[in-house]
Amino acid sequence: MDREKLIVSNQIGYLILKEDGAVLESGGELKNDERSANVIMGLLNLTESIDESFMPNSSCERITIDYEQHYYSICMSNRRIYIVKISKSQNGGATTTTSSSSSNSVYNDASDSGAVLA
Amino acid sequence: MSDDIKKYLDGLLQKVSGLYVIQITDRDGVPLLRVSQEKNVDFALMPSFIPTFTTACDQASKLGLGRNKTIISMYSNYQVVQMNKLPLILTFVGAENCNTGHILALEHQVDGYLEDIKLAVTEA
Amino acid sequence: MEQQLEKVLSEIAARQETVGALLANRQGLCLGTKGDIDPNVSGIGMAISEQVAKLEPNNTVPATICLYSGNKRCVIQKDGEITGVIFKQQAAASVTAASN
Numbered sequence: 001m002d003r004e005k006l007i008v009s010n011q012i013g014y015l016i017l018k019e020d021g022a023v024l025e026s027g028g029e030l031k032n033d034e035r036s037a038n039v040i041m042g043l044l045n046l047t048e049s050i051d052e053s054f055m056p057n058s059s060c061e062r063i064t065i066d067y068e069q070h071y072y073s074i075c076m077s078n079r080r081i082y083i084v085k086i087s088k089s090q091n092g093g094a095t096t097t098t099s100s101s102s103s104n105s106v107y108n109d110a111s112d113s114g115a116v117l118a
Numbered sequence: 119m120s121d122d123i124k125k126y127l128d129g130l131l132q133k134v135s136g137l138y139v140i141q142i143t144d145r146d147g148v149p150l151l152r153v154s155q156e157k158n159v160d161f162a163l164m165p166s167f168i169p170t171f172t173t174a175c176d177q178a179s180k181l182g183l184g185r186n187k188t189i190i191s192m193y194s195n196y197q198v199v200q201m202n203k204l205p206l207i208l209t210f211v212g213a214e215n216c217n218t219g220h221i222l223a224l225e226h227q228v229d230g231y232l233e234d235i236k237l238a239v240t241e242a
Numbered sequence: 243m244e245q246q247l248e249k250v251l252s253e254i255a256a257r258q259e260t261v262g263a264l265l266a267n268r269q270g271l272c273l274g275t276k277g278d279i280d281p282n283v284s285g286i287g288m289a290i291s292e293q294v295a296k297l298e299p300n301n302t303v304p305a306t307i308c309l310y311s312g313n314k315r316c317v318i319q320k321d322g323e324i325t326g327v328i329f330k331q332q333a334a335a336s337v338t339a340a341s342n
Contacts, residue, residue: 036297045133045292047309049227051283054261054329055311060267065294065308134289217292219270219285226282 004028012070013085019049040074040083087097120151123231127153127159130224136216138196138223141209142232145172151235168207188225192220201225203232205239211225244274251276254328261314261329268323279329287327291320 004027007014013028016112026032036100049057069089076083131153142151145167150173180185184206192196194212199221201208208228210221247265254263262279271290272281273291284334296305309316313332318325 031335039293039296043290046286046290046293050286050309050316051280051329053280054278055309055314055316059311061245061312062310064308064310065297066308067298067301068303134290178257215268217270217283217285217289219266219272220289221285222287223282 007082007084008073008086010087010089011084015040015081015083017081017083019054019079019081020070024080030083036083040081043075044076044081106112120235122163123235125151126231127151130228131155133219134212134220134224137215137221139209139211141211142235143168143207143209144205145207147172147207150239154167167198168200168209171209174222175200175202188222197215202242203229205236206232208232243325247274248276254326259330259332261330261331264327266325266327270325273324277329279327282329284325287318288325290322291318291325295320 003013003060005025010027013030013033014026015023015030015033015037016025017037017040018024021037023032023034030036047060047063047080050060061076063072063074065074070085070087073084073086119194131137131140137155139152139154141149141153172188175186177219178189185202187202189200191200195214197212197214197218199210199212199218208225210224212221214220251263251265251274254260260277262275262277264272264279264281264284264287266284266288268288270285272284278312281339290307291304294305298305305321307318309318315330315332317328317330320326
């Protein structure tokens with residue numbers, strides 16, 4: 001992970017895509033992972049229109065996909081799609097252990113929602 | 119105009135996995151617009167089951183539950199969803215495991231695009 | 243017959259900040275709703291959960307998907323044949339608290 005971009009602490013992989021799905025940058029576990037990129041582009045295509053009356057179309061600014069040990073955070077910014085795979089264990093991934101407040105809130109939110117469904 | 123809706127329907131075909139064909143016809147089964155995937159759906163059957171739908175739809179409307187809107191037909195290899203849009207009939211053909219709910223949800227979205235074609239059909 | 247289902251939906255809908263909840267079957271057809279949610283969402287919700295299942299096909303534990311838009315969230319989870327969709331909306335007061 002020395003030359004690779006560190007977007008958030010605890011990250012174990014990242015992808016930066018153009019709007020059309022072309023991979024601009026990648027690293028960690030997601031290095032050159034075109035398959036995941038395609039799956040996520042398909043997902044973004046689907047999330048454009050969920051329910052017009054609840055969320056306006058294409059208004060979704062962030063998506064998280066939450067697994068037991070890790071989660072993906074997907075953000076759209078500056079005509080780029082940022083996908084970060086983040087470890088939930090504090091010592092997994094990056095060396096810094098202090099997680100930023102933003103990644104912390106993602107974690108809490110997702111785990112809370114998981115509990116609701118369970 | 120027709121390019122616009124064709125492009126839109128092509129997009130829908132990509133979006134809904136397992137969807138093979140979307141076809142817009144008039145109530146006699148005369149095809150007005152069709153988009154399809156490269157899958158080998160038996161197109162030879164298509165013209166005959168559209169007038170059949172019209173009949174089935176008319177009969178179903180007599181059940182005393184109001185006007186029939188949609189008929190979903192499940193087969194071992196295909197599913198067919200047909201929507202009654204008055205002068206038009208909208209037909210979706212997909213795999214048997216295709217997301218039926220997603221197809222049904224398209225109904226409201228497609229409405230806007232159908233207006234122009236509806237107008238053209240009623241004028242003719 | 244669907245009493246169990248209704249019970250689960252009521253429990254979900256009673257949670258804090260929940261606007262509505264819905265359950266969909268394998269075909270993307272709506273099994274039941276509670277609160278303010280369009281039954282038509284079942285199809286797209288199911289499609290999203292199927293798409294995400296392709297991301298890590300070897301992972302046995304299903305993922306939870308969360309879509310954020312302003313103070314609203316849409317939570318989707320697939321478990322076997324059933325997909326659940328929950329719409330949540332943060333109250334105005336807690337939004338300002340969270341941004342601080």
